[in-house]
Amino acid sequence: MDIHEYQAKELLKKFGVNVPRGGIAYSPEQAVYRASELSGDKWVVKAQIHSGARGKAGGVRICSSEEEISDAAQWMLGRKLVTHQTGPQGKLVSRLYIEEATNIAQEIYLGFVMDRKLERVVVVASAQGGMEIEEISAEEPDSIIRSVVDPAVGMQNFQAREIAFSLGLEPALIPQAVKTIIGCYQMMWEHDANMVEINPLVVTGAGEIVALDAKVSFDENALFRHPDISELRDKSQEDPRETYAGDRGLSYIGLDGKIGCIVNGAGLAMATLDMIKMAGGEPANFLDVGGGASPERVLKSFKAVLNDKNVEAILVNIFAGINRCDWIAEGVVLAVKELDLKIPLVVRLSGTNVEEGMKLLKESGLEIETANTLAEAAEKVVGLWKASDETLAEAS
Ligand code: GDP
Ligand code: MN
Secondary structure, three states: OOOOOHHHHHHHOOOOOOOEEEEOOHHHHHHHHHHHOOOOEEHHHEOOOOOOHHHHHEEEEOOOOHHHHHHHHHHOOOEEEEOOOOOOEEOOOEEEEEEEEEOOOEEEEEEEEEEEEOEEEEEEEEEEOOOOOHHHHOHHHHHHEEOOOOOOOOHHHHHHHHHHHHHOOOHHHHHHHHHHHHHHHHHHHHOOOOEEEEEEEOOOEEOEEOOOOOOOEHHHHHHHHHHHHHOOOHHHOOOOHHHHHHHOOOEEEOOOOOOOEEEHHHHHHHHHHHHHHHOOEEEEEEEOOOOOOOOOOOOOOHHHOOOOOOOEEEEEEEEEOOOOOHHHHHHHHHHHOOOOOOOOOOEEEEEEHHHHHHHHHHOOOOOOEEEEHHHHHHHHHHHHHHHHHHHHHOOO
């Protein structure tokens, strides 16, 4: 789960990380008022969306008058900001963060990620901040410093000092840098975050180290341990299809294609996506119904898949071990009737109670195509989808 920049900064501040003073605003008037509460004669208006690269998209504006603040706020609020991380649909800006502007002498990259292979936190840093880490690794790969944290002891002073020295910071800045690195690590560790990215971490003209931007992402499986973090969730920034499915306890990930998928098991679901692509289609989603799925759960899965208005055909692929094909079939029949399904549907059942399942589908008298293998199912659904697309084109 992602949070907004200002929320990340509030958390980091509690752990001793230096951040600019700022305030949140929901209207241009409020933005101007927030700036008046801050000292200085330059302010930064920052769109709060769950995405980086806002600067290049116009979502970060340095202003030196009330008028400029008001104009920037007017332009940003209510806009769907498109960055190269949001996808073409963009993300809605409904709140702004107004900060006192910082005088930048140097921009540094500082990131903390949970490395799944190492099962440890890895610190990634570079003196070439300001660019994204992908650009840094393409253009200045030698500038990247990596340091693995031993979970038994956590981030130690000497390790943070080593990172700070590798960044080439002046001796006078080392204690502040150490405090920042340890603060970020502690915040991450105590909240079960899986990513903390400060880009840029800056050295100011006055010789201070300040986190100018902050991106933090949390492990959703650990949110039950952090009710205060759960409260920071902003559903307006998430894929509405995923929010809908997630709220109903389904494991669903939205994709860009037209063929909806209902599958059991993450591995089989991934293989199903591949097979649809090989057959010339594009999957609309990943959905794992899990084990022992009841007819009601299958119905819920259909609702989640159809909640995506782009879906033009559905493939159900079940390899039943713990699942029962008759329950799945019952759910499919229930869904087709209750949801008055009009788009092509292909069902492939295999495993426990497959005969009963197939019988239920056949005896329902509904227009449900069946298949024996995954390859056959994928080809059938793509074929039916293409045919229905042509029929639609002819009709219009
Ligand atoms: P991002 O584009 O979403 O990563 O947003 P950032 O918060 O990182 O801002 C983008 C860029 O704007 C930074 O890399 C800085 O170069 C610049 N910027 C942001 N805040 C300030 C500031 O207070 N002063 C100055 N001079 N530049 C800033
Ligand atoms: Mn940034």
